Amino acid sequence: MDKEVRVRFAPSPTGHLHIGGARTALFNLLFARHNNGKFILRIEDTDTTRSTDEYIEAIIQGMKWLKLDWDEGPFRQTARFDIYKSYAEKLLGEGKAYRCYCSQEELEQRRQEAAAQGRPPKYDGRCRNSEHQPDKPFTVRFKTPQEGQTIVNDLIKGVVEFENNQLDDMIIVRSDGTPTYNFVVVVDDIDMKITHIIRGDDHLNNTPKQILIYKAFDWDPPAFGHLPMILGADKARLSKRHGATSVMAYEEMGYLPDALVNYLVRLGWAYGDQEVFSRDELIKFFDLENIGKSAAVFNPEKLLWLNGQYIINSTAAEIADAVLPFLVKAGIVRNDEHIDKEWLSKAVKTLQERSKTLIELATSLKYYINEHVEIDQKAKEKFLKPDSIKVLAELKAELENMSDFSAVELEKVFVSLAEKLSIKLGSIAQPVRVAITGSTASPGIFEVIEIVGKDKTLKRLSKVIEGG
């Protein structure tokens, strides 16, 4: 029997959970669930000058919103410094690492000189044989073999070969005693029994360095799978200038977490021609084999379409719950105001197929909830001319006598009035729509009126008829 699959998502808390990170986390989760394995969250906060607790919280919040549930963690590397220290000492003791006394300024200067002369900006290994100088600050460098090749057998990219002499002696412990990424990632992945490392392909170049560390400890490296990057519309690496990149910004813009997940999974992964997947389907179908090798451009329009699909395919009650915070935020309902869920669901139902985001939906909901509506000037000019007003007056008289204010009954009244006046139904419906909703576009006018109710409907008609 194979050993249990264990994967991890290892963000560094130097920013919010962004689109790229979320997709990496998602692929890890899906891989774990598909293989009945475990998904571990590990916070890579060894850079204590840039990591913050706020960002840890933000990342966790983003993962929870997307329902990327992890099984173990979050583990913080800053809580594990003793472990790394003992391993670094082991390497030092075995002569596989050495103390380097070069200062940051010296190193920077040498890099610049190298760049100016067109040489590779590689550390020259000059401290490899230095005497121990107890009174001087030092970093610990890994003694990278300078001959031979290191092969990465990547699950996604295939076999990738690196010349060891391209790699330099990387720093594994900073002069302040804290360990660095390429070192701790190896120690942790072994310690946490990670079987598959699935991460962005910006890490592919780090992989041979890490494999060399595994070898130095005589450990078997896990399997690697490097995911292609996500780019912006200009094919440059996705960043703030391409618009919203933080996952939580999408929540604020009225996106559903399942829609974002569905969009993200299709960036680099495909299952035939299928576009919309349930979570269960994703777990069932997900496979590293179906992941593409080339970078993908983030396309907000398709995400918007998918969000619309998810809104349509959810139940009205689900969407009503989801839209409520947006109604409060937009000031359409007060925080403490009671709003009838069943009624709200009815209203939501008429708007589902016309809303691509919850923000849009909440905005449209205004004319159901508010007492009065603001009428669009252009709509008014076009549909609330004297002739139409006269029709509205006749309609109002008819409506006042109705007891069953249902869409079915309303339609009958509208139709017979149209016949009586020998005009098209649209000649009544459109002015009414403007009077009731304030605009020329809305769900079917009969259902709108039913939901708005007799009281508000008559008030709004009166206001228009009286020229208010």
Add this chain to the structure above:
RNA sequence: GUCCCUAUCGUCUAGCCCGGCCUAGGACAUCGCCCUUUCAAGGCGGUAACGCGGGUUCGAAUCCCGCUGGGGACGCCA
């Protein structure tokens, strides 16, 4: 500069591993038509791609080489 990855419609992709079924399929966007009380949703249809050059082969989007384009890495960041 060096190293690494990559290359099918504007975008996401199927097909490529196991050459012929590809006159290259689907989706978003876009355009047109239908439905219709408006707007949507939905249905139908259109425009639109194998980066270039060499091979191999009876035959290449599919295999090989080169070029070009794009991305990434080269940090006491991760």
